[in-house]
Amino acid sequence: MLEIIQSFGPITGSHIAEKLNLSRAALRSDLAILTMTGLVGAKPRVGYYFTAQNLKTLKNTEFDSILVGDVYSRPIVVNESSSVYDAIVTLFIEDVGTIFVVSDNNCLEGAISRKDLLKAAMGGKNSNELPVGIIMTRMPNIILTTPEESVLAAAQKLLHHQVDALPVVKIIKVGDQTTFEVVGRFTKTNITHLFVKLVEK
Numbered sequence: 001m002l003e004i005i006q007s008f009g010p011i012t013g014s015h016i017a018e019k020l021n022l023s024r025a026a027l028r029s030d031l032a033i034l035t036m037t038g039l040v041g042a043k044p045r046v047g048y049y050f051t052a053q054n055l056k057t058l059k060n061t062e063f064d065s066i067l068v069g070d071v072y073s074r075p076i077v078v079n080e081s082s083s084v085y086d087a088i089v090t091l092f093i094e095d096v097g098t099i100f101v102v103s104d105n106n107c108l109e110g111a112i113s114r115k116d117l118l119k120a121a122m123g124g125k126n127s128n129e130l131p132v133g134i135i136m137t138r139m140p141n142i143i144l145t146t147p148e149e150s151v152l153a154a155a156q157k158l159l160h161h162q163v164d165a166l167p168v169v170k171i172i173k174v175g176d177q178t179t180f181e182v183v184g185r186f187t188k189t190n191i192t193h194l195f196v197k198l199v200e201k
Contacts, residue, residue, distance in 0.1 A: 002050070004019050004020070009047065009048055010049040013027060016031075030159060030162075033188060036195045038051060066151045067151065068149050072147070072190060073187065073190060075184050076096050077100045077101065079104065080102065080109045082101075084130040084134075084135060097113065097165060098112065098165040100185070102182050105181075107172075107181055108169060109133075109139060110133070110137055110139065111136060111167065112132060112136045113137075116136065120134075139180070143163060144167055144169050145166045146171065147184070158187075169182055
């Protein structure tokens with residue numbers, strides 16, 4: 001997204017979405033984050049433009065000293081034995097875009113997005129009988145963060161991988177085996193709340 005703005009700016013949100021084959025609404029939170037970080041400027045009826053403020057400048061601000069552990073939210077999870085129906089109910093009750101799938105000992109097994117559940121629901125199969133393991137993205141193909149990582153580094157992961165949430169994990173090593181205990185979730189909403197707090201200070 002930054003490359004598009006840098007190459008074609010000033011450019012409207014609609015034109016950015018067009019180049020990425022996404023809806024304007026899907027980019028709203030990403031554009032808000034880029035604007036708040038100072039990497040991108042925005043002018044009404046003109047569009048978004050690259051401000052040339054680099055990430056090194058951001059790393060010297062208070063923002064870089066704040067850790068994921070200071071801002072993350074409680075994790076929203078379902079057990080790996082759950083059905084797709086259970087995951088859909090959890091998604092709506094908790095009002096989130098991503099659910100993490102965990103084992104009986106709360107270790108990360110996978111992730112399910114709103115889009116995954118929509119595809120499953122449209123597939124015509126009985127969601128009560130379809131296990132979440134069939135539709136989830138499995139480890140190790142999930143982008144992680146830890147409580148010790150900086151918010152800036154985690155925010156860069158959200159933007160780079162175009163996901164709306166990262167599982168916050170505690171890394172557990174036993175012999176040659178490494179597992180990831182889910183302790184929270186880090187989202188674009190966490191970043192927005194942090195920006196508001198910093199501005200209010």
